[in-house]
Structures are given as C-alpha cells and as structure tokens.
Amino acid sequence: MRRKVIALLLSVCMLALPLGGCGSRESGNSENTSAVNGKETQADGNAQESGNGEAVKLTGLYVSHSLTKDMNELQWLQELEEKANVDIEWEQIYSDWETTKSTRFASGDIPDILINATVDSDYTKYNGLFMELSSLIEENAPNVMQMFEEEPDTRILATTKEGKIFATPKFQGKWPATNTVMFINKEWLDNLGLEMPETFMELKEVLKAFKEQDANGNGNPDDEVPLDFNAYGGNNAWFNSAYSLTNLLGATGIQLTNWGQEGYFAEDGKVKCYAVDERYRDFLRFMSELYKEGLINQKALTSDYSTYQSLSRGDEDGNALVGVAFGWEETDKFGPKLYTQYVPLAPLAYDVDCEPGTYDTRWRNDYSGLNMSANRICMSAKCKNPEAAMRFIDTFYDEAASVQVLFGGITDGCVEQTGDHSFKVLPPLDADMDPGTWKWTNAFAGNGPMYIRRSTELEMAQDMTFAVEERKDYDAVLNKMGESDYYPQMFMKYTDEDQNTMALTQANINNIIDNYWSLWLTGESDIDKDWDTYVQNVNDAGLPQILEIRQAAFEEYLNK
Secondary structure, three states: OOOOEEEOOOOOOOOOOOOOOOOOOOHHHHOOOEEEOOEEEOOOOOEEEOOOOOOEEEEEEEEOOOOOOOHHHOHHHHHHHHHHOEEEEEEEEOOOHHHHHHHHHHHOOOOOEEEOOOOHHHHHHOOOOEOOOHHHHHHHOHHHHHHHHHOHHHHHHHEOOOOOEOEEEEEEOOOOOOOOEEEEEHHHHHHOOOOOOOEHHHHHHHHHHHHHOOOOOOOOOOOOEEEOOOOOOOOOHHHHOOOOHHHHHHHHOOOOEOOOOOOEEEEOOEEEEHHHOHHHHHHHHHHHHHHHOOOEOOOHHHOOHHHHHHHHOOOOOOOOOEEEEEEOOHHHHHHHHHHHHEEEOOOOEOOOOOOOOOOOOOOOEOHHHHHEEEEEEEEEOOOOOHHHHHHHHHHOOOHHHHHHHHHOOOOOOOEEEEEOOEEEEOOOOOOOOOHHHHHHHHOOHHHOOOEEOOOOEEEOOHHHHHHHHHOHHHHHHHOOOOHHHOOOHHHOOOOHHHHHHHHHHHHHHHHHHHHHHHHHHHOOOOHHHHHHHHHHHHHHOOHHHHHHHHHHHHHHHHHO
C-alpha cells in the first residue's frame, strides 16, 4: 500500500551540520518468512503479529533534512515497513519544527512514532506524552539490545537520570574524530612562494600576503578573502557553529569536545567555561587584529551557511576567492572544480605574545557527537499497538537496514551489499550531485535511528575516503585527549530541577556573551577595557551555579 506523506512546510533551510555521503536487502536477510501460530516469522526468528494478515496501521512523523526526497520514494523505508508488517501514514516536516513543536506537544497531538523530533527535556516538560520503552525494547527489539550491550555509551545516552528510556539513539562508529578541518589554498601559497604556516603569527603573515598580492592571479588584488568562517548569524552561533573561529581555541590548550557545548570544557577533571577564561580573551584580541586588517571576511557575521559554502566555491569564472576556511571535506566545501587547490592545514601552535610550545595544542574532538545522537526515534504513550511499533523501530537497527538508513537503499542504487557483513557505498546516480548531497537526498543520514556496527565492513564513497585521509594530520593532536579533559555533555544526566535551572540561567549567560564577542571581534568595543566587567556580569548571571551542577554530573558519568 502506498503511504500518504504530508509535507507540512516546503521552505528549504540548510542544516548547520555538514553534508556527509548514501541499497535491496538480500532475500536471506529480509524476506524469508513462514507462518507459525498465526504469526509471520522472519528469517532471524523474530515473530511478528499479523492478525488477519493485514499490516498494523500506524502514524509517524519525521523531521526531515531539506534535501530529503518525499518519503514515498524511499524504497528502503517501505521495505522496513513490510518487514515489520506495519503500514505507516507519514508526516514529513521540512522546516520550522522548533516553532510548531511546543504547540503540537502541548495539545497531545502527536503520531505513534516520531523520528528526529524530540530532545531530553521534552519527556519531562510533556510528562505522560511519550511511551517508556525499557520493557518494550527488552521484549521486542533484539537489534537495539545488541547495540546497548556492544556500545554501553548508547544505553547511557538513552537513559534518563531516573533510569527510564523514552527514545532510542543512533551509533555510526565509522566517522572520524573531528567534524572540522581547516583548509588552506595550496595553489595560492605556491603562487606567492609561501610556506605552510605552523603558528598563529605565521598564519597572519600568509593571510596578509593573500590579501595584498593577488593570490588567485586573476588581475584583481581586491577579490581575495584571506580567512572565512561561519557563524550562521543566529543566536549563540559563536558556540553552536561547527565552523566558527572558536575551533582555533584549541591552540591555547583548551580541549573542546563537540560543537554546540556553549563554551564548556573539562581541564584536569574540572568543568570550566572558556567564555570567562583569559585564554579566550587573548585569542579574541588577536582575531580582532586580523579582522581590523581585513584578513577575516567582513561579512561573516551576517552570512548564512549557504553563503559561506557558495563563497568557497569561487566566482563564475572559476577563480578561487577564499584562502583559508573550515569545512567537513574538500569536495563538499570547495566543489568539484576547486577542491584540488586546497589541502588540510594542521592545528596551529599559539605564539601570540608567547613562545611556540607555551600551550599544548589541541583540536576539537567530535567523535561522540559525530557517531552518536540521542532521541532518534520515540513513541507516543497513546500508541494502540506499541509492540508492533517497537518491532518497526527495531528494524532500523538491523545491520543492513542501518547502512541504508545512513547512505540510502540497496534497491535505490545507493548501496551494494558485497558480503554477509560488508557493504559498498555507490557513487551518485546523478553525476551532477556530490556524494554528501546524494546521501541526504536518498536517506535519513545523520537524522535517522541506526546501529552501524564496528564489525561491519564499509567501503565508503569518495567524500568519506577524503574525509578520513584529510584528518591524518590531526590524529596526533586529537589523541592527546584523556579522560580528565573529555567533556561528555551528551552523556551527563540532570534532575528536572537542575535542567530548569540551567535552561533559565544559561539563557541569561548567553545574552551577555552574545552581546560582547562580535563587538570585540569587529573592534566596536575594547576587550581589555570590558573584560573584568564582562566576567563579573557572567558570574553574577549564575555561571558558578551551572558549573557546580555540571561538575556533579561530570563526576557521576566518570564513576559509571
């Protein structure tokens, strides 16, 4: 039966996260069934209620990436429904979910299954709206149970402080340890006879040369943008952007973990906030100097992600316009025509008003954030057939199904199964589409529930092959992170009272931080004159209380 998909909002807004890479199931894996006591039994032995033989009707909601095609066209998804013997009427939401979610949840108007639609706080804020899944998982979800046993952090991620599970997470353990690489235009360096910079001060000299010496050689000395970054222009974007200048803070010895952590990090077992750290002040002072000299894109603070991407892909004549920028992978960032000009720029040593080596250079480690996410799929407490819904949820975590959730279907021409536990991600069928865009078009990709097992062999598409290769210069720095300076925010658990306190207090803190950082970067305010008052205001807004709450949660995680 063809499922009805309701596209509520069709406006396209690109997500902050980078685009990454895209399957028929073999008959032995998915379609061998036999009738046993009025049930259909899959080849893996899991029985499914069939009643009179008709599929169980359910409703579902998926908060979709803007690129993802109509769910009716995803053959792999229809196959999962058939395997679980369910027929789902889907609602596909492309944008503005955060605006409409509170109204929907407050009214209790939710479908049986929700994918990529909730956060931890929803389960307490809308108490009783969502199904507690612990027993359903144990009785009906062998794939999810396997994930919990083999990757214990996923169970921690899914479990509330009170020991309840309202949603299952994802695990895709093949991704690298950092989301972000700093790229530099090697062709520009060669044109100007420059060496690869290794420190902040050397980078400054290279950026000055890029600006002043017509680095792209097109006869126009004023069209080069020496350094670009993305701040999205949104609230608290300075922290939340994967491609912010704050990536460079690691040069001062601050070990960042995952983007969007609102400035929190761990150092020697203590939770801190870099927004009030003197190293942050010194770092911003230097960035302000670069901005004042025109070495940083003057429009970066107001440019959205699509503008950031577009500028990196050059002008209409094929000239590169950007010297240094942050990105996921070179073909995704610079496009098929310019990517060969760019190479990774290894993490820099900080030598501003100090000797190189004064600080232990770090780089943001995103392994947990890239490979795990909470709240991928949950269920309404009003679902009339929770066992069938849970069986459907579990199909996403089957080995072959998980690969298709991430990269696209086998029957859709996105993936080939090459062995019992091996798969090959195929090139895009659309020659004009890069692998990342192809993946997000044909799959749920990072938005989906899945368990990509460490034992699964994956031959990746070109973009992922490049992504892994590009990070080799980062491995030594990334491997410096130890237990005492890993800040595991996504695994830390809080009481309802602590969550409410942090939500209210953090909003006040962010208002202060956001009012200052862009003024300091652009030179509209003097960071040295403002600093002491700024720090006092942040502390008065409640930072010490938040640090105390986070420290307790941090130590609780370590004890686990």
